[in-house]
Amino acid sequence: MAANTQQALDFQLYINGEWTPARSGETFDVFNPANGERVARVAKAGSSDVDAAIAAARQTFDSGVWSRRTPQERAAVLNQFARKIVENAQELGYLEVISSGATIRRVSSMDIMGSAFVMQQSAGFALEYCYVNHLGPGIGAPSNNQVWREPLGVVAAITPWNFPMILAMWKLAPALAMGNSVVVKPATYTPLSTLKLAQLATEAGIPPGVFNVVAGPGASIGEALVKDPRVDKVAFTGSTEVGQRIMELASGTVKRVTLELGGKSPAIVLPDADLELTIPGLLYGFCLHTGQVCQSGTRILVHDSMYDQVLEGMSQMAAKIKIGNTLDPSTGMGPLVSNQQLDTVLGYIQSGLDEGARLVYGGKRITDSGLDKGHYVEPTIFADVRNDMKIAQEEIFGPVASVIRYSSVEEAIEIANDTIYGLAAGVWSCDVNQALKISRELKAGTVWINDWHAIRPDAPFGGYKQSGFGRELGRQSLDEYSQVKHVHVSLTPELRQRPWASSLF
Ligand code: NAD
Numbered sequence: 001m002a003a004n005t006q007q008a009l010d011f012q013l014y015i016n017g018e019w020t021p022a023r024s025g026e027t028f029d030v031f032n033p034a035n036g037e038r039v040a041r042v043a044k045a046g047s048s049d050v051d052a053a054i055a056a057a058r059q060t061f062d063s064g065v066w067s068r069r070t071p072q073e074r075a076a077v078l079n080q081f082a083r084k085i086v087e088n089a090q091e092l093g094y095l096e097v098i099s100s101g102a103t104i105r106r107v108s109s110m111d112i113m114g115s116a117f118v119m120q121q122s123a124g125f126a127l128e129y130c131y132v133n134h135l136g137p138g139i140g141a142p143s144n145n146q147v148w149r150e151p152l153g154v155v156a157a158i159t160p161w162n163f164p165m166i167l168a169m170w171k172l173a174p175a176l177a178m179g180n181s182v183v184v185k186p187a188t189y190t191p192l193s194t195l196k197l198a199q200l201a202t203e204a205g206i207p208p209g210v211f212n213v214v215a216g217p218g219a220s221i222g223e224a225l226v227k228d229p230r231v232d233k234v235a236f237t238g239s240t241e242v243g244q245r246i247m248e249l250a251s252g253t254v255k256r257v258t259l260e261l262g263g264k265s266p267a268i269v270l271p272d273a274d275l276e277l278t279i280p281g282l283l284y285g286f287c288l289h290t291g292q293v294c295q296s297g298t299r300i301l302v303h304d305s306m307y308d309q310v311l312e313g314m315s316q317m318a319a320k321i322k323i324g325n326t327l328d329p330s331t332g333m334g335p336l337v338s339n340q341q342l343d344t345v346l347g348y349i350q351s352g353l354d355e356g357a358r359l360v361y362g363g364k365r366i367t368d369s370g371l372d373k374g375h376y377v378e379p380t381i382f383a384d385v386r387n388d389m390k391i392a393q394e395e396i397f398g399p400v401a402s403v404i405r406y407s408s409v410e411e412a413i414e415i416a417n418d419t420i421y422g423l424a425a426g427v428w429s430c431d432v433n434q435a436l437k438i439s440r441e442l443k444a445g446t447v448w449i450n451d452w453h454a455i456r457p458d459a460p461f462g463g464y465k466q467s468g469f470g471r472e473l474g475r476q477s478l479d480e481y482s483q484v485k486h487v488h489v490s491l492t493p494e495l496r497q498r499p500w501a502s503s504l505f
Helices: 047-063 071-087 089-100 104-128 164-177 192-204 218-227 240-253 275-291 304-318 339-354 409-417 432-441
Strands: 009-011 013-015 018-020 027-031 038-043 132-134 143-151 154-158 181-185 211-213 233-237 256-260 266-269 299-303 358-361 380-383 400-406 424-428 446-449 482-490
Touching: 009 192, 013 047, 013 192, 038 089, 038 192, 047 154, 047 181, 047 211, 047 218, 071 089, 071 104, 071 164, 071 192, 089 104, 089 164, 089 192, 104 164, 154 164, 154 218, 164 181, 164 192, 164 233, 181 218, 192 211, 218 240, 233 240, 240 256, 266 275, 266 409, 275 299, 275 304, 275 400, 275 424, 299 304, 299 409, 304 358, 304 380, 304 400, 339 358, 339 400, 400 409, 409 432, 424 432, 432 446
Parallel strands: 009 038, 154 181, 154 233, 181 211, 233 256, 266 299, 266 424, 299 400, 380 400, 424 446
Antiparallel strands: 013 018, 013 211, 027 038, 132 143, 143 482, 358 380
16 A cells, blocks of 8 residues: 655555556556655566456456446446545545645646546446447348447556546546556656556556556566557557657557657747637746646747737736745746756757757746756747757757747748647637638647647547557547457358358258
8 A cells, every 4th residue: 555654755666457567576666747856656667567467457357347237237336436536536646746846736737637537427428338349230131230339458557647547537438438457657757647547547447457567667567568468558648759759669469550650849929819828828828837737839830910919919918927835826937847858948949049049038947046956947839949859859848939920821820830749729710710721621639729738538638640549538539449350150051042052052
């Protein structure tokens, strides 16, 4: 069980319904991005721990203890799991804040309720799901034909550090709803809330072995999960680079894969946009969670006629964001997750300057007293950005906006689509018909009109192009965790009535 020590929390792995130390006895430390303090020591899984987790998942799946329960029985347990999440909101929220650098203000409203809603929504979808589809009359001879939907088996879920709890739930909820067993590998910066979720799942009635968590390095235990022939599917959220590696490795055992990868989402501001709404919306688009969000609106395309006005408004609005202690409910923006991420973001800011972009706001690490031990950076706005610059093409994963000028709608659409990514896009305009027309041209899995980060559990989320494939959330997510079987029952008792009898004999 997770126990409080004087300085830091101790977490073990969660395998077969029990807290389990790593076989090697090794651990790794988790640090608070806001102040650099060590907040937890976590068991570091090795290949034998991964083996034990997969074995537990495989055994429980094959036993039918979860996979063969009725959808009604599974839905009741999942709803109980959702209640457990809400009951334990304070602890889950705390664990998320001290490891990921999220603000308590966001986690307590969006992440906790978002996680519980996803679980409830998947339980609801499971009740309505079409598990058996009866086909029409037999072709050539009477038959009964059914198409069944069955669970896949063992799912490996590999998650990133930016939204550890929510992104684990996006995979767990549909996987469990369809009867699969799961092994989750959270990112090494942020394993705490996922480990706690596994304990809550057991308390809610999910049988031991159905939901296991192994924490440790992606390159070793992540790859072990992807290569293992007992694993039927890998559900991955993370960088495009690692997604490519996973696809390659999964091909060895022809595993199903869904990939939610990076983004460089364009926000098109039309000349008729309501700037009272648009300017805070643009800031929310690229500053939520200090810009460490895959669907951040980091390329802001602004019409010539209002370019300077929008830049001025954005700078004024950026100055109003309260940056600081993540456990203070009045804080709007926290730190980046790590020193390494801080270096990456500062490196991109330097590259923007080197390539001739004009820095109009921010651009520096924040070293004010109290924040100097954390990985804080200012919201940063670049003007005069060309779409071929590095800061416009690569995912920075920090609060850095590239504001690009355009003069016609056609040009804006062309710039918006000129990227390897296609996760999200947006249009800010008072003319909804015009915005809808533009949406049809945008190559992205989600388009927001006069909004950003508006994700709901019943709407599918996923990428076009190199932002990945497969969809999380929405009714379709249950398809991603099940497979199709066709069952044909001949209704013709005599050999001579069968169409094939005359073709061979
Ligand atoms: P990452 O790709 O470095 O790591 C993601 C996970 O994969 C971690 O658990 C990591 O340990 C594991 N991993 C690393 N190497 C591995 C390997 N060789 N084999 C198997 N697993 C491996 O990503 P990150 O830095 O944790 O997260 C940031 C990235 O995630 C960004 O690119 C962001 O856009 C993306 N992201 C995408 C979405 C989405 O829904 N599209 C959501 C959140 C984050």
